[in-house]
Amino acid sequence: MQAEVRKRQRNKAQTSTNPSQPGSRHPVPSLERPQFHFQLWFFLTVQNWILDFGRPIVMIILPLEWFPLNKPSAGDYFHMAYNVITPFILLKLTERSPRALPRSAVFLCVVTFVMGASIHLVADSINHRLLLSGYQLHLSVRENPIIKDLKPATLIDSFELLYFYDEQLGHLMWYIPFFIILFLYFTGCFAQTWSDQKLPLSGWLLLVPSALYYWYLVTEGQIFELFLLTFVAMVATVIHQRSKGLSPGPITLCTSGRATDSVPHRSVSVESTGLFLWNLQVCFCGI
Numbered sequence: 001m002q003a004e005v006r007k008r009q010r011n012k013a014q015t016s017t018n019p020s021q022p023g024s025r026h027p028v029p030s031l032e033r034p035q036f037h038f039q040l041w042f043f044l045t046v047q048n049w050i051l052d053f054g055r056p057i058v059m060i061i062l063p064l065e066w067f068p069l070n071k072p073s074a075g076d077y078f079h080m081a082y083n084v085i086t087p088f089i090l091l092k093l094t095e096r097s098p099r100a101l102p103r104s105a106v107f108l109c110v111v112t113f114v115m116g117a118s119i120h121l122v123a124d125s126i127n128h129r130l131l132l133s134g135y136q137l138h139l140s141v142r143e144n145p146i147i148k149d150l151k152p153a154t155l156i157d158s159f160e161l162l163y164f165y166d167e168q169l170g171h172l173m174w175y176i177p178f179f180i181i182l183f184l185y186f187t188g189c190f191a192q193t194w195s196d197q198k199l200p201l202s203g204w205l206l207l208v209p210s211a212l213y214y215w216y217l218v219t220e221g222q223i224f225e226l227f228l229l230t231f232v233a234m235v236a237t238v239i240h241q242r243s244k245g246l247s248p249g250p251i252t253l254c255t256s257g258r259a260t261d262s263v264p265h266r267s268v269s270v271e272s273t274g275l276f277l278w279n280l281q282v283c284f285c286g287i
Contacts, residue, residue: 059075
């Protein structure tokens with residue numbers, strides 16, 4: 001009887017520790033290669049160009065009579081759509097990170113991103129109406145003809161607060177969490193290099209329009225310091241990961257972080273050279 005009990009215990013221990021057995025705690029590495037999730041990066045790039053870059057263009061093209069000054073403009077609707085679609089795509093992007101990212105940090109960044117973009121939406125909408133009323137961008141708030149003679153004078157302080165929300169606080173709360181999310185995703189995309197794995201053609205095709213957009217974002221938002229800091233942090237991450245034998249590879253955005261083929265379980269199966277190259281290219285464009 002005791003011999004049978006010991007035999008069962010040995011069989012149970014072998015089943016729980018042998019990765020080749022069904023029900024093992026360590027699943028068998030999948031032979032399936034991770035695939036590049038073209039649709040996510042494509043949607044992110046397209047909506048950036050249409051909803052952000054195209055926002056001031058659509059306000060110029062469409063007649064003002066269609067959008068009274070006491071109602072949201074076409075650009076406002078574009079901005080609203082951007083404030084909903086972009087955080088959704090960022091959340092889907094973090095879900096596909098090969099390593100589990102700190103959920104609290106991701107959610108906090110997304111909430112801050114939405115709040116900052118919403119602040120910018122309201123402030124920028126009012127500033128657009130001021131432009132139609134004769135506001136001059138090359139002058140400070142107090143030097144503008146339509147504002148400097150306002151009575152009481154405390155109203156000028158309110159317009160300066162509006163400018164602060166639009167060009168400073170709104171931009172910082174919008175862009176800082178955006179770059180933090182991309183950086184968090186980047187830090188989880190390192191693995192031992194496969195010699196036969198390359199960035200797919202679809203990734204290279206998206207690299208150019210994406211780099212051009214972020215060059216516009218850095219220039220228009222006046223956030224070159226923030227971008228440069230992100231780029232330096234990414235370079236430092238690459239150096240640190242290479243010292244551990246890991247390196248960034250093609251962005252594959254696999255739906256799972258399982259090890260594949262002969263890659264050790266401790267390493268990450270999804271790599272992201274494309275994201276690193278994207279930052280490198282935009283940095284040179286910005287300079």
